């Protein structure tokens with residue numbers, strides 16, 4: 225009987241969440257939508273309270289096993305460092321963290337690997353918060369900069385790193401070009417992103433289309449790429465030495481979605497901290513998290529990993545395009 229009440233209560237909460245979700249539609253408009261959304265999510269503190277300093281999925285191992293929600297997120301960063309071969313790089317390696325969020329990845333790379341990290345985000349409040357969260361002496365700094373038009377000169381960083389920022393980019397080719405442009409010759413690009421399945425041969429079907437539409441509109445996403453298409457675009461910059469290496473970490477990251485919802489239940493302190501409006505805001509995100517779980521579980525979405533090394537003889541995207549090397 226007790227469990228029936230609990231299940232009934234949870235179903236009622238879900239129904240309320242769906243109602244709020246339906247009554248407060250959202251859509252992506254421009255990069256301002258992204259900046260404003262993250263400013264708002266930083267200011268209210270709810271995202272940071274539940275997701276911690278990492279606004280990305282956790283890594284639960286292969287095969288996935290039960291793990292603390294926040295530990296899985298930190299583990300994700302270490303797994304990505306190892307997958308990218310960054311653990312073999314010396315202390316002092318310079319890293320650009322594109323779409324840095326609250327800077328969790330950059331701080332781990334600075335503190336655990338001795339790297340010098342620079343993080344960029346579109347949200348001024350997020351950049352400020354990332355700097356505030358960084359203790360004195362940790363070699364990580366954060367600023368506002370647009371990934372599609374970065375202020376850094378060509379060939380600036382040993383490593384370019386980006387986690388779950390790609391779906392916010394309206395121009396994926398420019399995103400790839402800019403990251404490869406600021407990478408030093410011989411440097412390593414490592415990217416982790418939400419993708420949709422490659423729909424070039426088999427278009428999205430009757431249920432995939434509306435679900436994808438919701439996933440885009442809800443969290444300021446103009447479009448998801450596919451693992452296949454984005455790896456082609458990285459190669460099309462003409463700056464890659466050899467192959468773009470990819471991997472699919474959908475299984476390793478999948479538990480994150482239901483865990484995110486579970487956090488709301490097992491950490492009732494959030495209710496006291498953020499009050500009724502915080503409760504309503506959190507409840508509103510539940511349908512999107514469930515849709516994400518469905519989409520990643522059913523193969524509509526895939527968690528893509530990308531690694532590329534920059535050619536050591538071509539210095540700019542323009543040179544790669546024209547085939548003329550200025551500094552031979």
Ligand SMILES: C[S@@+](CC[C@H](N)C(=O)[O-])C[C@H]1O[C@@H](n2cnc3c(N)ncnc32)[C@H](O)[C@@H]1O
Nearest residue numbers: 278279280323324325345346370371387389392
């Ligand atoms: C889902 S969060 C991921 C944050 C961080 N990588 C992490 O894993 O914690 C996406 C981030 O991408 C940033 N972003 C989106 N579009 C951007 C752009 N054009 N230039 C710079 N940052 C951008 C957002 O501001 C946000 O910090």
